[in-house]
Amino acid sequence: LSGTKEGCREGDCGACLVLLGGPSAGAGAGAGAGVGAGVGAGAGAGAGAGAGVAADVEWLAVPSCLLALGELDGRQLVTIEGLATAGPTPVMLALHGEGASQCGFCSPGVVVALTAFLLGPGPYDAASAMAAVDGNLCRCTGYGSIRRAAALLAADFSGLPADLPARLASLAARGVVPPALAAAMALEVRPASARSADAASAAGLPSVVSPAAARPADGPPALPLGGGTDYFVRNTEPDGIAPIFSDQDPALRRIGRTSSKSGEPQLEIGAAVTLREFFASSLMREAVPGIQGYENLVASGPIRARATLSGNIANASPVADMTAMLLALGARLRLRGKAGTRELPLERFFLAYKKIDLEQEEAIEAILIPATGGGLFFSFEKASKRAHLDIAAVNSALACRVDADGTLRGVRLSAGGAGPLPLLLERASAYLEGKRADAATVREAADLAVAACAPQSDVRGSASYRSAMLKRFVWAHFMRLSPASGLAEELFP
Structure with a gap:
């Protein structure tokens, strides 16, 4: 071969x-x-x-x-x-x-x-x-x-x-x-239930959501793996680990409707769902209209077929495209470990550069996204050397709803590449809440966004370049929201 x-x-x-x-x-x-x-x-x-x-x-x-x-x-x-x-x-x-x-x-x-x-x-x-x-x-x-x-x-x-x-x-x-x-x-028919976490546990086998099961005390540490699109680049000949492949569990490959603890409708995205499956999901497209239009800005088809949403999050890159999108969409994580499950907002998952709030032998089980009906506006922007198949220098996403009179509701603005962590821009989001997106408001929101960031200079862009791009991205989000409002002409006279 x-x-x-x-x-x-x-x-x-x-x-x-x-x-x-x-x-x-x-x-x-x-x-x-x-x-x-x-x-x-x-x-x-x-x-x-x-x-x-x-x-x-x-x-x-x-x-x-x-x-x-x-x-x-x-x-x-x-x-x-x-x-x-x-x-x-x-x-x-x-x-x-x-x-x-x-x-x-x-x-x-x-x-x-x-x-x-x-x-x-x-x-x-x-x-x-x-x-x-x-x-x-x-x-x-x-x-x-x-x-x-x-x-x-x-x-x-x-x-x-x-x-x-x-x-x-x-x-x-x-x-x-x-x-x-x-x-x-067609040679072999195997029920999906035979691959579930419960079945694995009953057989004494480890799974992504119970990685310690049946692992000898003196054996190599268990390592939950998604698509390995980052891990196998950094570890070309991995040794000394017991890999647990999340995509072997069908329960972790599903996207479905559930309810939050407060009874609000949400989408539950399993830890093994790939980027390709995320963008192709009819449930995602219904909850976030137009999100499929940004798929080609993220990696390539073969990588999207392997990379998982949870792996993109856990990798904790400050410029992860999917993390920027999910922050704007109000995502929460459900984590499972020895003590059971816990939930936390995605913005609280990142503690420092490449450091995350994940305990020993704990893993992401699902990503939870609010799905509160139609009318959601979503926008994503990314600056990279190549338009496709490239790592961002800086990225940003916006999600909000707009009342009939133009008032913004539920505003969430995010940024990546603007510091050591992916950021939910809380001050800028709070400032925009309840306002209309006129030129003065958008300019002030962009200034607040830049003020909340601490970008670093590296090979992909200087700190000043990243700040300038983030400001333009905030403008671009609102120009996309109101393309016929004359906002573009006011921002770029």
Whole structure:
């Protein structure tokens, strides 16, 4: 298996992409809820491709450099060799025909990414095809030829069925994937309940929410891991730990409606929910209209398919994009440890640079976001060297509601990269509460936001640059809120 290449070893270049097949988030118990594991997907009979595969199965392009072997339990791994068992596939031929491969180092990853695009639910258009390769770099051919190949594939496969078994059968018939891809996914049916934390505990196994269970006193320390998109970059050959993979527990991969302790409606997001699942959730899109529009500003598709929301929080980066969003959305954390569970506001979770309020053998179990009905306005801004797939120098988010007369309610303004901690800008938020967003009010709020921060100069930006950008971001939030109000002309005369 020499086709998959190791490039950046950080998940940023896409050369090492592989297909990972398994149950989608929230897959329920019962037939089809689990999958069998296969490697290469190149062997086996091809009859009945697509038959027996449940609709809650998915294939994602993921960076193998950040994928632990233990995470393959109950999943299917498909490398470039597993796709080309009967010769070049239509994806490969499209790239070759458009001159989109030269040295070939990056080509396997591009093939895998576009194959995952066709395996997905669509839409099958040129823009979606290009979004599928947002995590792939190529230094030889340039990107024009890759764009042309992606557009041709999107046009050629625009009529793929929405039904997964039918789509698999169509793709297998046209040679995009081997028939054995579907056959391997139907080999073993495992109820989702068999992977729950309760079942793990009953079997004497550790889980993310009970990491000390059955761990020998002299054994290595248990380490709950999400997608590992930061941990495996910093620890390329980890040793001396007992990893516990959160995505092995379906109960931690769900987003659902619940009520807070005070009876208010909220969304509960499990610790293993990935960034991709967060942005794709219909519940999230209903609670926070327009949030999906900011997805492409956060990492790349392959990283979003692996990185978890809880891991992004626990990493405690001052410039974490998801943390800035969640602070504005009023998120709370539910933590579970030996003493049971406790909740705290996200803004109280960060104590100092890279220091968090998490006890020994305690883990994030869920993120809780208020869901108090429609009318929420949400805005996110980010400054980085590249528009996509880059770490922010500074970011900011705003969430609020607006009365019919323009009065702001429930204002929460956040900032990242403006100090050692992600910040909820409480003074600026309180100042805006009950006011209308005229130019004078917005300017004063921006000044209060900057005054609350203590940015540092580093390679991504000077302290003065970060302060200036934060001020402009506050302005930008309100220009987005009232695009036809003339606010932009007043702020930028």
